[in-house]
Amino acid sequence: MLVGMFAGFVIASAVGVFIQDSGMFGASGESPIARAYMLGLLQRDPNSIVGIRPNQSIAQRAAELQGADTSRTSTSIQPLSLTYIGGASVGTYSVHIYAIGLRNSQGVDQFFPLALTVSGGKVIRSE
């Protein structure tokens, strides 16, 4: 029974990942990790993404929190849109590409992409 449960769990996981990546049955292929990372970035909340990106030194984390606090209080960047464009996987690596719409403190709208590489449950590259 336990072996069967384990096999069922693994099969369901594998099928789920395949369906997500292929976009079958209306699945977008979007990774929950990539989505959480993007929301953390747009909400300028480094704490919410600390567990899903590579480990940083305490000094790097403190500097990032300082930057987030400053940007929250001194500027009024307003996210306008977050669009998952698509992605793909090879082995343990997956790439997820987003389009971000922002309005900066001068009222100028910006529209730019961000590609995230996810591996081992973490965002290992963001550009």
Next chain:
Amino acid sequence: MNETRAVATLSVFVVGILAGIVVHTFVDKGPVESPYPQLPKVEEPRAAHDVIAAIGADDARTLSRLVDSTMLTDLDMALQPITDVRGTRFVGAVESEGRLLSAYVVTGKTTEGIDFVVGFVLRVTNDQVVGVN
């Protein structure tokens, strides 16, 4: 007697598999809800298609005619660490106020022969590729 035992064992195994699938559906949560609106997808722009076709065909001469040297440098960085492109795929495009982002996934091998995947985006304005991210 042995047959009955085998069927019973197999049944327990199958019930276990079904139970595992049920447990997985409760454990595996999809992406959290986004509070931000999504833009509608648009068709792949022709100019971006030509650039990605040249990359996929390993046609450096055509690529050199399609984009300027700054974009070639950006493209080189975007493809890192892939040095041997094996495949390209258009994954989608979105548009906002005349600015179009066309996204691609490239698979290939690194200099060490490791399979890798990278994603990059071609920025298109007025039917011309104006940038690589």
